[in-house]
Amino acid sequence: MSDGPLYLGFDLSTQQLKAIVVQSDLTVVSDAKVDFDQDFGVKYKIKKGVLLNDEEGEVFAPVAMWLEALDLVLQRLQEKKTPLNRIRGISGSCQQHGSVYWSRQAETLLSGMDPAKGLVDQLIGAFSHPFAPNWQDHSTQNECDKFDAALGSASRLAEVTGSAAHHRFTGTQIMRLRRKLPDMYAATSRISLVSSFLASLFLGAVAPMDISDACGMNLWDISANTWSEPLLELAAASKEGVAELRSKLGEVRQDGGGSMGRVSNYFIAKYGFSPSCEVAPFTGDNPATILALPxxxxxxxxxxxxxxxxxxxxxxxxxxxxxxxxxxxxxxxxxxxxxxxxxxxxxxxxxxxxxxxxxxxxxxxxxxxxxxxxxxxxxxxxxxxxxxxxxxxxxxxxxxxxxxxxxxxxxxxxxxxxxxxxxxxxxxxxxxxxxxxxxxxxxxxxxxxxxxxxxxxxxxxxxxxxxxxxxxxxxxxxxxxxxxxxxxxxxxxxxVGGNACALGGAYKAVWAFERGEGETFDELIGKRWKEExxxxxxxxxxxxxxxxxxxxxxxxxxxxxxxxxxxxxLPIDGLPDVSGVVRCSYFNRNLRNLHDRSNNVTFDSSGAKKLTRNTPNLRRHRISEAEPQRMSIRTLDIPRDMARGGTRESAHELTRPSTKGEVKLGAVSYLDCLVFCVFLAPQLLWRVGFFETIACVLQAVPFLGKATFTAMRWWRTLSLTGRAEVVELPVAFIRERYLANRERQSAFVRRASTFEDFVVRCVRYAFANIPARVGKVFFAKGVAIPFLWFRLFRHGYLGSPIYWREESEKSFRGIWIIKDPADEPDFVLYYIHGGGFSMGSSYFYLEFLLTWLSVLSSSGYQQSGYAFALEYTLVPGTLRSPRRSRKQCRASQQRPVNSTGPVDGLCAGSAKGNGAAANGYQNRAPKPALAVLISPWVTLVSARHRNTVSDYLDTQQLHRYARQFVGSRISETDPRVSPGCCSDVSWWKRSSPSKGIFITYGTDEVLAPDIEGFVDTLRNADVIVRSKADLGGIHAWPVASLFLSSSRDGRLDGLVTMTREIRQRIPPNGVKD
Missing domain, CATH: 3.30.420.40 (ATPase, nucleotide binding domain)
Structure with a gap:
């Protein structure tokens, strides 16, 4: 060994802390390591270097353990007689993406460390949070969705930051911790990456982040070479919070070499480092890998x-x-x-x-x-x-x-x-x-x-x-x-052995302190690195x-x-293969047979969760009151397994589903709209009456100006303002779609086709101005069924290739849909339609259900599948909550049986159907393993509901429907009808599915703020929940887009997203994703 300067490199990975010492010629002089499980496993109760919270997908490490590890690895270098006094420079690498949160006392404690004590004994107060998220953490899906949407798309996010959103990236972690631990975030003075944290310990002050490591945060604008303002605003939750977050992050060091300062007196006095020893920037482990060789x-x-x-x-x-x-x-x-x-x-x-x-x-x-x-x-x-x-x-x-x-x-x-x-x-x-x-x-x-x-x-x-x-x-x-x-x-x-990252750090220190003027890392290390x-x-x-x-x-x-x-x-041409060949899950009365089986549930706008009934060759089975009330649900997948044009050999031995009973329908056209009106007109005349129908038509005719119907009692009762300013519809459409700058357009207008935009504006007008007794006719059986037959006929079908029939029981009514009644079922898709309890019908959603069955079938559920769409009483009818929930509970205790196997169920719905389903859980309805909620209306009347320029819902009318629903006998804030008002954490834990809840909603919908608050409530109750915010999406868009979108991708996007989530959580039979 020569007497020249030495350089120390570190690698703080998930399971170890390694240190390596090299000479100027890159020859290794000494090394040491600390294995976290072996050295600290019992004390910190870690496994493979980390702690786990499986329910939320959290993976994190105790910062105190790293403090102890640094003292220990330096002691082991001393024990090997390593001449630490000759170390001229220090650098290193650390696991990427992890973050450390410093308290306001951090700078004081770092600068005043006592060599007579260990780091852990005097720096615990330097941290506002005792744990650092690990790169394996996957608790931030909701935050990832928002990051991907923040700049318009994942592609745009990657263009700005170098990567799309990932669970482990620091920006999403900061965003989640700020929301989950607001007091901790407020008490945080600085936020470090793990690399800058370790550098800070040697420096005796909070060190700046390394520019390469900062690119693993989804916050750094690589091209602009600065923090991204929109992404800082997203992570900080407001424009006002941007300055605070920027201050917490600090400036990013642009030069990867050079000195950040001399080593702290703590290391000089305790381990004999030279007072002239300096600290270079530390970087991430992946960047350090490419530094381990020239x-x-x-x-x-x-x-x-x-x-x-x-x-x-x-x-x-x-x-x-x-x-x-x-x-x-x-x-x-x-x-x-x-x-x-x-x-x-x-x-x-x-x-x-x-x-x-x-x-x-x-x-x-x-x-x-x-x-x-x-x-x-x-x-x-x-x-x-x-x-x-x-x-x-x-x-x-x-x-x-x-x-x-x-x-x-x-x-x-x-x-x-x-x-x-x-x-x-x-x-x-x-x-x-x-x-x-x-x-x-x-x-x-x-x-x-x-x-x-x-x-x-x-x-x-x-x-x-x-x-x-x-x-x-x-x-x-x-x-x-x-x-x-x-x-x-x-x-x-x-x-390079197992020390590549530590070597990369040591080489970085050599270059930082021995480089000539303008000499690059590659030039210096290339001259000294020996290939032999x-x-x-x-x-x-x-x-x-x-x-x-x-x-x-x-x-x-x-x-x-x-x-x-x-x-x-997209396994189909035009419209999905509505192939009735869907793996059907049905409900199992034997909980023991279900224990290790998984389930999936979804809910609709004004539906609840119910279950099955007889179809031909099926017999009804009543679940015993004494048996545990739990519903099993099998996972679903996006249509992935059926690859057109390629031999598909699934790792799970899945086979291509049959095409028997397949339905392929194209996009809804203007011709379809005209025919729909033809079917609608006689129903309006019959159900509403001639004069009232004519009044509605006259009021809806564009360019008539302000039509005031104050003389009509029914209109005074149900109209919001007593008049309809329909001239605003065409004017607003032209102004906002064609005359406004793109920056001033709403996200929905920017993404919507002309047809989608126009129809949604019409629906918005109708929702706010047309009485519910008129609006419900649009969804009625007398309109929906003839329209479906026309759609089938227009696409070449003389009849429905998929069997369906109506069911009417004393406890419940609905529609059964099945490809072949004699087939053995594998799951039941139980659907509860939306409509604010004032309009809507299961008949209107038949095409949507047929489409979803196809998506489920193509995703790995090849056997026959049943769908049951609940038909329930609309207000102002005779049935009101909570009696409605008890009836739904009784319906969910029925099941079809055409098999000796276990029964799985998939419940689906949107908006108020999700709230009704939650009511059903409280009333002891069978509980699914996974719930999928589409734009849930969980709080009947909420100050968080706010009108938007895009959504077709109107807050005042929505609240009017809510009050009609509850009547005078119960409060609209009663958790039995407004689950979002339930603050009982134990209730949510008790009633929530074992596999968690998935919620999809649009960022531009009226209910969005309330849904986000509901998600926070669930998370605070330690419920496993993931939400997907669709940028520019409006209320129940997965349902609406199927009818309105002109592109095949657009029509299926919502269904594909939900099915993908289902499959990830609960793979199909025999599949382990």
């Missing part, structure tokens, strides 16, 4: 572990929601590009295990390698052979965002044209090569815009490819990666002709992904 532009690192990570340093900034961009930790103007895949080593092992067993029981990996190397690239041995492409996802994938399964395609090898599904699976031996090609082609596809020619006539490709992780030892993987990705200078296995012993060339990389062969099918590979994504979201 990774030059055009070099790539491929980490081949259980998952796969692809890292590049690049001067090109081309963000996308599917991957990450960070500022480079040391080089201004450069960026770190990162791709993460779940299906890495595990997927390769699955293919390996499916191979025919070798004779003599030889090494299974040798067998895999043999087949991979013996198979020609793309399995094209002759000019007539078609190229083989595939996706092998045994876990839901991140990039692309596709559920688990295997797909196989072929295309013309010469140019990638004529992409087709493989008519049958090819031999398992072929899969050995195709899976490696598939993984490498995905990396090449997404990095192709970031590379250029390394020189000469070579095509664009990485200069070098470095392989790390367990897979780097495999020669077949190295060969195929070189074939696909190239590597003009070859493919190398990189071995650290890297080994394992493949030649680029092979002329082979690399180009993969380039010819790269477009086909991208098309394959797009086809699968499209098919998984």
């Amino acid at each position: 990774l030059r532009p055009l070099d790539a690192i491929v980490s081949l572990g259980t998952s796969t990570t692809f890292l590049m340093s690049t001067p090109v900034y081309k963000p996308d929601p599917s991957y990450h961009f960070f500022n480079h930790p040391t080089t201004p103007g450069h960026y770190m590009f990162m791709l993460c895949y779940k299906n890495g080593g595990l997927a390769r092992e699955k293919v390996r295990d499916a191979l025919p067993k070798p004779e003599g029981g030889s090494d299974v990996w040798a067998n895999f390698n043999k087949h991979a190397l013996e198979t020609s690239p793309l399995d094209v041995a002759r000019s007539s052979d078609r190229a083989k492409l595939g996706l092998y996802f045994y876990l839901p994938e991140i990039v692309p965002n596709i559920s688990a399964g295997t797909w196989r395609y072929t295309c013309n090898a010469a140019d990638g044209s004529d992409l087709q599904e493989a008519d049958k699976p090819w031999p398992a031996e072929t899969d050995a090569r195709v899976i490696i090609e598939s993984q490498a082609l995905s990396m090449r596809l997404r990095s192709q815009k970031l590379v250029h020619s390394p020189g000469g006539s070579l095509p664009a490709q990485p200069r070098r490819i470095y392989l790390v992780g367990g897979g780097s030892l495999n020669p077949a993987i190295a060969r195929v990666i070189g074939d696909v990705l190239g590597g003009a200078d070859g493919v190398y296995k990189l071995d 012993g650290a890297i080994q060339k394992v493949d030649a990389g680029y092979r002329e002709g082979v690399f180009e062969k993969y380039g010819k099918v790269l477009g086909a590979f991208e098309e394959m992904e797009e086809r699968i994504l499209k098919a998984l979201r």
Whole structure:
């Protein structure tokens, strides 16, 4: 060992704190580590370095443990006789995204640390929060939704911050903690990332954040090189809070090198550090990885572990929601590009295990390698052979965002044209090569815009490819990666032991304090870094002709992904396959059989949760009062598993559903609207009367100005103002849609088509001005059923290919929908329609239900499914709450039985139907495992309800319906009718589903603030709840958009979102996502 200066690097990861000491020539002198579980597991009750709150998805670490770990790792360096007095500079890396919250006493305590005491003994008061969220935390879905929507889309968020919203990113974590722990947030003076927290301890003052690590927050505007004002406002909850949050975050250090100050006297006196020792900025663990070797532009690192990570340093900034961009930790103007895949080593092992067993029981990996190397690239041995492409996802994938399964395609090898599904699976031996090609082609596809020619006539490709992780030892993987990705200078296995991040930190310290004027990190470390012993060339990389062969099918590979994504979201042409072939869950009377089964529930606007009844070949079963009242619900998925144009071999052995009973309807057109009016007119004359109908028509005719009907008693009673200023409708439509600047338009107007915008304005006018007794006719059976028959006829159906029939019991009424009454059911979709208890009918929602059954069917529920739509008494009828809830409870205790198996149920509804369902729970209705609520109207009358320029609801009329509903015998704030008024935490815990609640609503709807308050109430009651705020969405948009949207994507978007959430929580039978 020379007598020159030494440099200390740290790596504070989830499970360990490592320290490594290097010389100026990068030679390692000493190292030490603390394993959190081994050293502190009992004291802090951690497992794998963290604490868990599974109910909310929280993962966090005690900050005190890190304080103790720092003292302990330095003691262990001392025990190894490490000359700490010669350390000239300190830097390091830490787990990304985590955050530490300092109190107002932090600066005083940091600057006055006593070397006679340990860090933990004197710094506990320096923190306003004792825990730091960990990167594994997934409690922030609601916040992620809002971040993705804040700038208009996830793509725009990625463009600004380098990434779409992620659970672990610091901005969403701050937003949630501010909401959940407002007193803690108010008491916080500064917020650090874990990297700047560790630097602060050595500095004796709160250190600024590193610019690269700050890019993992979803708060830093990379292009503008400053904090994003709109995102700060979102995290802080108001414009007024932006300055406070900015102050808490502090300034971001732009220079990744240089000195932030001398080391604290605590470390000088306690451990013998030199008074001249200085502290350089610390960074995140992923940025530090690319510092562990002189990774030059055009070099790539491929980490081949259980998952796969692809890292590049690049001067090109081309963000996308599917991957990450960070500022480079040391080089201004450069960026770190990162791709993460779940299906890495595990997927390769699955293919390996499916191979025919070798004779003599030889090494299974040798067998895999043999087949991979013996198979020609793309399995094209002759000019007539078609190229083989595939996706092998045994876990839901991140990039692309596709559920688990295997797909196989072929295309013309010469140019990638004529992409087709493989008519049958090819031999398992072929899969050995195709899976490696598939993984490498995905990396090449997404990095192709970031590379250029390394020189000469070579095509664009990485200069070098470095392989790390367990897979780097495999020669077949190295060969195929070189074939696909190239590597003009070859493919190398990189071995820096398990200290890559700590080494990156140590190298950063060397560069920070020994760099010359203008000398870059790559220049300095490149001159000192020795390849011998650290890297080994394992493949030649680029092979002329082979690399180009993969380039010819790269477009086909991208098309394959797009086809699968499209098919998984939209399995039909025009309208969904309303195929009645849905896996039907029905209710189980035996709780023991249900205990480990999952369930799903959803609710509608004015419906509640009920259950089943007889259909042909079914018998009714009464649940015993003595049995536990619990409803089992099976999960659903978005239409993912049925990939058009590709052989779909699900990892869960799912099969393609039958197309028998399939209904495909197109978008609602102006012709449909005209026919609807034809069916509506006679019903109005019959049910409302001639004069009142004519009065409504006259009042609704545009350009008549102010029509006042003060002489009509019924209008004085039900109109809000006694007159209707309908001239405002066309004027407002033209002004707001065509004359207003885009910035002044509402989010709904910006996203809506002309047809959607016009119809919603008409509905808004009607809701506010037309009496309920007139409005309810629009939804009545006499209008809805003929209109559905017309829709079917217009699309080529002479009758409904899906069986449905009306049911009428003393306790309840409704409609049964089923493809084949003789089929064994797998679940029951129980739907409660909306309408504010004053209008609406189950008949009006038949098309919506048929569509949803198709989405559920295509998502993994292949057996027959039942749907039951509840028909309930509208006000001002004879039945009022809470008697209504008791009747709903009795209905939910019925079940169809055509099977000896357990019964699962899926309840659905929107708006007030969600509140009614909650009432049903309180009245001992069977409780689902998961509830999905569409725009829930949980508080009948609330000051939080506020009119918007977009929504068709009107607050005054809504409250009028609410008061009609409750009548004079009960208060509108009674929790039995307004669950949102219930502040009893024990009630919510007792009544809430075991798998939690999913709520979807629109940001532009009247009920939005009340819904957000309801979500907060549930979270404060420790109920598992996730909400999805649809930017620009209005009330019950998943239902309304099915009828109004002109695009296929728009019509199904709400249903797909809900079904995706259901499947994530409760996979279909035999499926483990």
